[in-house]
Amino acid sequence: MIHEGYIKYRAQRTEGPIPDHVDWDELNRCRTELFDLKLIGMYPNGIGYGNVSIRVKASQFIISGSATGGIRDLSKEHYALVESFDLARNSVKSTGWIDASSESMSHGAVYRALPSVSAVIHIHSRRLFDFMRAGHYPETDPSIPFGTPELARAIEALALSIGAGEGLFVIAGHDEGIMAYGGSVKSALALVKAVYAKGALE
Numbered sequence: 001m002i003h004e005g006y007i008k009y010r011a012q013r014t015e016g017p018i019p020d021h022v023d024w025d026e027l028n029r030c031r032t033e034l035f036d037l038k039l040i041g042m043y044p045n046g047i048g049y050g051n052v053s054i055r056v057k058a059s060q061f062i063i064s065g066s067a068t069g070g071i072r073d074l075s076k077e078h079y080a081l082v083e084s085f086d087l088a089r090n091s092v093k094s095t096g097w098i099d100a101s102s103e104s105m106s107h108g109a110v111y112r113a114l115p116s117v118s119a120v121i122h123i124h125s126r127r128l129f130d131f132m133r134a135g136h137y138p139e140t141d142p143s144i145p146f147g148t149p150e151l152a153r154a155i156e157a158l159a160l161s162i163g164a165g166e167g168l169f170v171i172a173g174h175d176e177g178i179m180a181y182g183g184s185v186k187s188a189l190a191l192v193k194a195v196y197a198k199g200a201l202e
């Protein structure tokens with residue numbers, strides 16, 4: 001299906017290490033925890049899903065790299081620094097030994113919308129996606145497909161409307177896709193674990 005306004009994701013990467021970040025260890029532990037819950041992982045077709053990020057400054061952030069979903073324990077080499085991004089052009093400039101995922105745009109949209117946000121988590125879950133949609137959690141318009149500038153703008157608007165320093169929403173046009181964000185890695189992870197526990201009771 002060709003979606004009007006679709007622009008191919010453009011990535012420009014400089015080879016090199018990511019900078020040190022005081023919260024990186026905590027972010028990586030959080031990712032392992034999500035991996036063990038199968039909220040980050042790899043589908044049987046080999047496609048990875050889910051990623052985590054922390055803000056460095058302004059709209060710069062460190063994010064787990066492309067095609068790392070199948071690996072349980074990541075090291076710094078598996079992360080990328082997103083230095084700048086352009087929502088309208090769907091382009092990302094990064095530094096790292098690995099590409100920043102195309103989902104970086106969705107993380108960047110949250111950081112840009114809410115200056116108090118320090119961490120963003122993107123997970124996939126059939127069960128939680130259906131649970132949250134049925135429970136009328138905030139969601140982006142299901143007609144907006146993944147990987148488009150429209151989705152990045154919709155995420156920005158939704159994060160602004162939720163407003164608080166932390167939140168949880170469904171990317172309804174990205175099957176199984178859920179995002180959480182908070183003022184710390186801990187608070188974003190707590191939101192995911194709370195809905196995971198709630199969903200398990202249904």
Ligand SMILES: [Zn+2]
Pocket residue numbers: 049050103122123124174177
């Ligand atoms: Zn996704």
